[in-house]
Amino acid sequence: MPKEGFAVITLTDEAFKRAKSHYRMKSKKGLISKNISFSRFVTELLERALENDSQISQIEPLFRKLGTLNDSIVVTDRSNQIAEVKIIFRKKGAELFCVLDKRADCAHVGFAYSTPELYQFIHLKRKSQDLAKRKRHPIRLSALSVI
Numbered sequence: 001m002p003k004e005g006f007a008v009i010t011l012t013d014e015a016f017k018r019a020k021s022h023y024r025m026k027s028k029k030g031l032i033s034k035n036i037s038f039s040r041f042v043t044e045l046l047e048r049a050l051e052n053d054s055q056i057s058q059i060e061p062l063f064r065k066l067g068t069l070n071d072s073i074v075v076t077d078r079s080n081q082i083a084e085v086k087i088i089f090r091k092k093g094a095e096l097f098c099v100l101d102k103r104a105d106c107a108h109v110g111f112a113y114s115t116p117e118l119y120q121f122i123h124l125k126r127k128s129q130d131l132a133k134r135k136r137h138p139i140r141l142s143a144l145s146v147i
């Protein structure tokens, strides 16, 4: 039984692990105070998400994300135009390009920058590039010293 004034919810193992990992990462980086418990962290995160969601649901969105396609984010606007925003990976980061407008600075691109999928794409791309580098430059065992 939870303490008075508290309730218990059930999360999937995956959601719990993600939240715990996020909490640990922010704690390690000093982004949250050490006296903030995991439970309080999740409660505050949920409250902020609910506040944002209720504000967003009161206005008609200018853009909506339809999904992702290879290295692209597909968005639609108020005019129901569907725009594919391509992610072009460079040595230092990524650039976006709207196929519909043939520009890198239209509103579709601006919206794509606000989607979490963009940052997931970039993260996965960096991971795969790191793996490729390791394959090209394997660690030489002879270079390691044994204590």
Ligand SMILES: [Zn+2]
Residues within 6 Å of the ligand: 083, 098, 099, 100, 101, 102, 106, 107, 108, 109
């Ligand atoms: Zn566009």
